[in-house]
Amino acid sequence: MITRHTLHSFLKLPLAMAIGMAALSAQQAAAHGYIENPKSRAFMCSNLGGNLNSNCGGVTYEPQSVEYLANGSRDGYPSTAQACHGEFTKCGPADGTIAAGGLRNFAGLNEQTASRWTKVNIKPGLNTFDWRYTAVHATRNWQFYITKKDWNPNQPLTRDSFEPVPLLTDNWNNTLPTKTGGTTSHKVNIPADRSGYHIVLGTWMVGDNTNTFYQVVDVNIENSEVAPSNWKNIGAVQPQALSVGDKVMTRVFNDQGELSAKQVTLNIDSAELAKDSIWPKALAEKVNRAKLGYQIGELNDKDQVVPQFGKNSIFVDKHSDINSVLIAKEQAAKPGELKVTGMQSEYELKDGKVDLHFNAIALNGDFTITASVVNAKGETVAHQQADSGNNAPHFSLALKGVTAGQYDLVVLATSKKGELLQQTISFNLKAEPEAEETPGGGGNGGGTTPETPGKYDHVFPEGLKAYKAGTLVLQPKDGKTYQCKPFPYSGYCVQWKAGATQYEPGIGSHWQMAWNLK
Structure with missing residues (x-):
């Protein structure tokens, strides 16, 4: 219902917005109700219910509004809010928020201990549960569930707290159950093996399957036939x-x-x-x-x-x-594991120099990782140590003044517990080919100079912000070179973060939208 205060607030808004909000309020008020007999937890939080429950929060003024309707203000099961088209056991409010219908502003209803809420005395067998409607709607069904025999009343209500099969499913074929202000009655058979404190959960699903109302009833089942559990x-x-x-x-x-x-x-x-x-x-x-x-x-x-x-x-x-x-x-201690990626089997020297780019990954421990390059004479020609505790460092080793031949990359990972891991990778350095004179005075007939093998502007992802159409990058993970595509695709080349790698050259799921392999 739109109150005088609400209408006054609408008049302060632009006309279109005020009309939209009024329509939304009317839609949200299309169907509301609560279990009046035996009195539900939410109903006993209100004046009409005698305020038998206190400190309930926002539900005090609208026990009829404990409604699960998927949007951002509700917590859904199993993880995100979504429209609930099935039974309570499969969708709807998240575990721990069932009593409040997933509504965060009614969260006070979710508190659960053996002594928190006023209980209604009932007996095993057929009991009448009455829903009262402040606004009616075409109805799909009502369902009633009861807590398991061994449920823990001091833990938040979850689906596992309840028997998976409802005590009653009362179908209504998408018709209006009664008039606004009226009630419907439902005969619910309370099991003969229950006694003491239990919860009966009633759900009312409206006919368009978009929302369901939730009411929990705290009952004390008086059953002299069942001895209380020890x-x-x-x-x-x-x-x-x-x-x-x-x-x-x-x-x-x-x-x-x-x-x-x-x-x-x-x-x-x-x-x-x-x-x-x-x-x-x-x-x-x-x-x-x-x-x-x-x-x-x-x-x-x-x-x-x-x-x-x-x-x-x-x-x-x-x-x-x-x-x-x-x-x-x-957990049992797992042995350490060392992986090295990005190395090639052969590199080409240029002026006696070559750069090696690779990654080392140490698993199951806290390691210090070093990398060394050793020539055929057993001499170390390059060495680098990663920061302690960095278990997945990227290495960039510059070899200078080296000659063609066979070399070994030795990567060592030492844990704080003294565990030593080693990976040795052999690779070959190939002499730079001699330049050949171009017939006709060294010109190329006006053509484009071909790319120099191994030439690149950056080692990915270094210099990321500067990437543009034509930028060449070396991908250390596979040792290949990639060129950023022309506009408009060049905009994807700079879209990379550690947690968003879909455009990473050669690696990401959509890398071909941004890059060409050279």
């Missing part, structure tokens, strides 16, 4: 592929600090055990056998913790002083 969920083991030689271990804490005596370590000694579905179960079995006051697995119908393949939950007795169990991973 376990408290305090975390999870997340599956991740490991490598042979790695270690994975538990770190156990109470209010006084870490309990080192309760640590359990699993050595990953085979490729099978390193699989992300295998080691979590093996760790859980080892922990459970140790009987150290915490268990890993999932609860069965007998309230027993049973290790599973893949993801497992971490449980402690409800009266335990253990408040946290973390899973730490220690």
Whole structure:
């Protein structure tokens, strides 16, 4: 609804802009609603809901607006905001923002602890959930989900907090469900195996599939038939592929600090055990056998913790002083590796000189890298050391006063731990060809002087800002020379950064738009 204050603000704007904003406001108000019975978290934040929840933020004044509609003000699942055309389990608000519908200005709704929100008492079996509409819209469906039996009420709500199959899908065939101000009722069957604090998530998807409204209802399920669990969920083991030689271990804490005596370590000694579905179960079995006051697995119908393949939950007795169990991973040390790129097998001397350009890349450590050129007599004719800690330096070695023949490039990488890596590359220096006289007095008949082999203006990316049509550069990564194309393509030649290499000569995905190979 456009208020008097809003209209006053519009009048201060140019007419076209004011009309556009008014139309946008009307569109955004096209459909709004909330779960009125049992009272939702957002509804209990408002005056109409009795202000039973406090410090809720912006939703206090509009519990009907917890709406996911993809744009820059919402956080989407899995990573970016986009229109949600499917079920809650596949798209919509990002994990951790579900209660607020992904809306950042309603983020107060996302706070999640066992005692943060007022709860509504319900019983297992059929319960009526009523949506109230401040504005209606053609509707695709309503869906209702419930948290898992072993969910952790002290962690942010994620899709994994809820059962993947909805308790109810109520389809409405893209028709209006009621009049503005009216309600719709939905019979939701609360499972008989649930008791205590749970969350029921209701979603209302409008008919054009562009937006969905989200309402979480904090319920206390009064169920004398189900004995309360003896376990408290305090975390999870997340599956991740490991490598042979790695270690994975538990770190156990109470209010006084870490309990080192309760640590359990699993050595990953085979490729099978390193699989992300295998080691979590093996760790859980080892922990459970140790009987150290915490268990890993999932609860069965007998309230027993049973290790599973893949993801497992971490449980402690409800009266335990253990408040946290973390899973730490220690990767096996990987041997260092040295690569040298950009060297050619042969170079041509010019006035007894030649420049070598190449890259050295040292992996798995902190290295100091040196490069030396040695002639056939065992004499060092050039030497250069890269800055310490630069594990991927570019070298430019100028050989002067050298003669044709065989040479060795020796690249050494020394780590702080004393590890030594070496790469030796042999190359040949070829004598410069003697100049031949051109018949007819040395002229070329008015033609263009051919390019001198190996001639270039810069070693890429040096002098980048000066690149223009006709600029010749040496690409040290492949030892080849490239020429910047004429206008209008020459503008691409200067478009290069370490994180944007699509026009890098000979290397980038679109280099041929900017360069010609010489």
